[in-house]
Amino acid sequence: MKKFRDKNALIIVDIQKFFINKYTSSLPGKIANYIEINKHRFDLIIFSIFVNNRQTILFNELKWKACLKSPDIDIVPTLAVLSKKYKLVKRSTYSVFNSKDIIKLLIKNKIKKCIYVV
Numbered sequence: 753m754k755k756f757r758d759k760n761a762l763i764i765v766d767i768q769k770f771f772i773n774k775y776t777s778s779l780p781g782k783i784a785n786y787i788e789i790n791k792h793r794f795d796l797i798i799f800s801i802f803v804n805n806r807q808t809i810l811f812n813e814l815k816w817k818a819c820l821k822s823p824d825i826d827i828v829p830t831l832a833v834l835s836k837k838y839k840l841v842k843r844s845t846y847s848v849f850n851s852k853d854i855i856k857l858l859i860k861n862k863i864k865k866c867i868y869v870v
Contacts, residue, residue, distance in 0.1 A: 761796040762787070763859075765848050765870045767831055768801045770824035780830035783869055787834055796861045797838035799838050800848050801825055849851035 764787075767780055774845040787797065804811055804819040811817065812839070819825055825842070827835045846866070
């Protein structure tokens with residue numbers, strides 16, 4: 753009898769222009785390389801980006817006004833082409849785990865296991 757593996761997803765979290773600096777600048781290239789080598793291992797690949805707005809706790813309680821619009825919310829150029837090839841989900845929740853759109857995608861695609869790149 754053939755045993756089927758659980759479906760899995762790769763979720764790349766917030767690799768957008770605002771969060772890239774001298775300490776994180778090598779990450780987009782490493783992530784792109786990882787995806788190219790391992791894309792066949794995933795049933796679903798999701799890129800999430802954080803988009804702040806006037807209703808978020810970060811905006812109202814912490815008075816954090818970044819990530820409201822482009823260029824802050826733009827996916828870094830190294831990953832922009834890949835994010836168009838796979839799923840791109842914008843979210844305004846602090847945690848990717850609270851994103852209704854991501855949860856819907858996982859349920860729709862019957863994903864049982866997630867690998868996160870943060």
